[in-house]
Amino acid sequence: DVADIPGVPAWLPEHLQEDGIEALYPPQAEAVERGVTGGANLVASVPTASGKTLIAELAMFSAITSGTDGADDHEGTADETVTDGTALYIVPLRALASEKREEFEQFEAYGLEVGVSTGNYESDGGWLADKDVVVATSEKVDSLVRNDAPWIDDLDCVVADEVHLVDDGERGPTLEVTLAKLRKRNPDLQTVALSATIGNAEALAEWLDAELVDSTWRPIDLKKGVHYGQALHLEDGNQKRLPVRDSEKQTAAIVRDTLEDDGSTLVFVNSRRNAEAAARRLASTTDPHLDGEERDRLAEIAAEIRDVSDTETSDDLAEAVEQGAAFHHAGLSREHRSLVEDAFQERLVKVISATPTLAAGVNTPSRRVVVRDWRRYDGTAGGMQPLSVLEVHQMMGRAGRPGLDPYGEALLLASNHDELDELFERYVWADPEPVQSKLAAEPALRTHILSTVASGFANSREGLLDFLEATLYASQTTEGGRLETVVDEVIAYLAANDFLTRADDEEGTLRATSIGQTVSRLYLDPMSAAEMLDGLREFERTAGQRASRSAPDGEQDGEPPGFEPASELVSDAGDDIGESDDTPQPTAMGLYHLVSRTPDMYELYLRSGDEEEYSMEAYEREDEFLGAMPSEFEEGRFEDWLSALKTARLLEDWADEIEEGTITERYGVGPGDIRGKVETASWLLNAAERLAGEVGLDVTPAIREARVRVEHGVRAELVDLAGVRGVGRKRARRLFATGIESREDLREAEKSVVLGALRGREKTAENILTNAGHRDPSMEGVTPTTPDGDPTG
Ligand code: ADP
DSSP: OOOGGGSSTTTTHHHHHHHHHOOHHHHHHHHHTTTTGGOOEEEEOOOSSSSHHHHHHHHHHHHHHTTOOOOOOOOGGGGGGGOOOOEEESSHHHHHHHHHHHHHHGGGGGGGGGGOOOSOOOOOOOOGGGGGEEEEHHHHHHOOOOTTTTGGEEEEEEEEEEGGGGTTTTTTTHHHHHHHHHHOOOOOOEEEEEESSSSHHHHHHHHHHHHHEEEEOOOOOEEEEEEETEEOOOESOOOOOOOOOOTHHHHHHHHHHHHTTTEEEEEOSSSSSHHHHHHHHHHHHHGGOOOOOHHHHHHHHHHHHHHHOHHHHHHHHHHHHTTEEEEETSSSOHHHHHHHHHHHHTTTSSSSEEEEGGGGOOOOOOOOOOOOOOEEOOOTOOOOOOOOOHHHHHHTTTTTOTOOOEEEEEEOOSHHHHHHHHHHHIISSOOOOOOOOOOOOOOHHHHHHHHHHHHSSSSSSSHHHHHHTHHHHHOOOSSTTHHHHHHOOOOOOOOHHHHHHESSSTBBBBBEEEHHHHHHHTTTHHHHHHHHHHHHHHHHHHHHHHHHHHHHTOOOTTOOSSHHHHHHHHHGGGGGOSSSSSSEEEEHEEEHHHHHTTSSOOOOOOOOEEEEEEEEHHHHGGGGSSSOOOTSSSSOOOHHHHHHHHHHHHHHHHHTTHHHHHHHHHHOOOHHHHHHHHHHHHHHHHHHHHHHHTTTOOOHHHHHHHHHHHHTTGGGGGGGHHHHHTTTHHHHHHHHTOOOOHHHHHHHHHHHHHHHTTTTTTHHHHHHHHTTSSSSOOEEEEEEEOTTTOOTO
16 A cells, blocks of 8 residues: 555655555565665566656655655645655656656645756756756766766655666666766765566666566556567467458557457557658548547647647648548657547557657557557668567566556567567567676766766776675676776776876876866767867868978978968868958868767768769868878778868758758758767867867867857858847758848848848747847738848848
């Protein structure tokens, strides 16, 4: 019974009862038995949708209110709850942070304050110190630790959600090291790790020195199976007829069959594009099943969806929703997602096609789940790769709504008999894989070893090894001496690049240099920092050589900078850089290429034909590159160079005001990819500027301009205008065409001209004038003048 949970604040049981939670689920009860409300460390490995969130809440609320006496009759009013601590909830994805915040915000009624910290590395998040519950990604927590956020030491409880993701090559190591650091800094910190069902939960428990709840209990029965031919083949050996009509796809047949039984279906696919296409197609299956009232309500929801934003995605989604189908992926806005989830929960939307990314954090159970795609494109492995059993089981776990369905059914699709057998072997009967630390990978160790030294966790080789002993990696590795070997290699690399110094003493004292400190705080892969510094230094050196070559009397080495740049450099660089400075400056292309070849940027792949095109371009623009181009005989390196060039070209196009649609077509990417590249590039350029400044390279004006241009997607002359909030690249260009060329001009502008340039949108015009600091932004009674020669018509 929820009234008998020891250690929790007085208001909690009643709150749970109001929520319809009368008794704890068995894994939750077991967690309490093992002391989760009394400060015990705990690993909970339980299936999807079996109430992990409540386990976390029990731990966090008891940890931060301990010390107050739960027995003196608190009635749960806001000012009565006394909290004296902070709990940290670590999520694997930014998008999940807001899901969780909303979940926890219901407790603000009891006086708890919830904060979210996701963006903006390189700050100590001081304001978070006053919160009771902080939700953050592991990257963010890592950066808070690096920036020495003092409140981190006062944490009472940390929860790691989806801890099985330590297995993930990309973000796993950060989660692993961050947990290790938090626990090292604060040995009394209660650690609660939530995991999907995995093969080696006890290894995680051992690593975290934690109690273990390892359960396969689910609130509702789950039957897994495979659809093949005209039937469902279920794991219990039963078969159910489920015919596929002519010209119908398997998924549509299953959705239709479920609908005939008045149920809904969740379909998992492997990409955003596939999710959107599937929703479009399945809409024709759901549409005939809607009654008049459902249609009306769906039309209202579709209108709300269109109101959220004026984009193609929004339109596509609304269109599908009108017919009872929807798609769901991380590219949707938060508002779109909750509209879709609510409509699905109310059974108005009958099918959702989703990518699995967010599925873990979203509570959308469904009568049936179809895992349509069990392979996914994987760039590093080159081609389609099967999903892990763990992932497929997590998706399948969404089947069955407790209290509403007798059981849930989760299905894979086979197109021939061999595949039927394969899917049973591979997923239906298989156990989830054990999770395995990925910390030993070089980039991960480079980053984390530097940050561990820079933030003072370790100041010697011995200390480092000692700290690394606290990681999952150390607890899993059996190869004696392996950790030492990699650590020595990484230390040598960091020292060679002047990020660390090694003293020649017995302990092997290590110290981060000031540049090493900066690299760590900027959250850069040290290799990215090294690449950028090398490129910028090389530029200064060769620019100097060129200049001295062209100088009349053959200058000597060691000539101070300050000479004229070589002419071939000026010609391309001319419109990219400020004129006031006569130090040679790299071109925007040179800088975009430089950041594109760092390991922190995902490069675009070369498609067939690209190699030739970009080789030619590379030779034509060789002078612009920062650093020497590899020779064609170094195949791998040369290809990387070209991929970086392709990426840099995309950035250059964007900063040259090329239309978004043209860019997506030219490079075979989506609008979200452009934004992703642009964001990464501006972050890296910002870092490059800081590094250049720190080592005294005189190229910061060009870097700043290249960054601002790519940030706003504009040419140099629009940088000032586009910086006004609400203006953006298109409006800036239109304003410019009317003669309004700067923020200052905008402040003084004739209102009718502004309104004309903004095509008569009064609200927009008012906002923009306000943001520019106009004395009287009101547009009342102003009529637009359309100036001659408006290029956009
Ligand atoms: P998980 O995080 O394990 O995927 P959730 O924590 O989202 O699962 O829980 C799934 C659903 O079960 C939620 O809607 C939650 O309110 C509900 N729930 C959790 N615990 C209980 C309980 N003891 N009794 C009834 N419902 C519960």
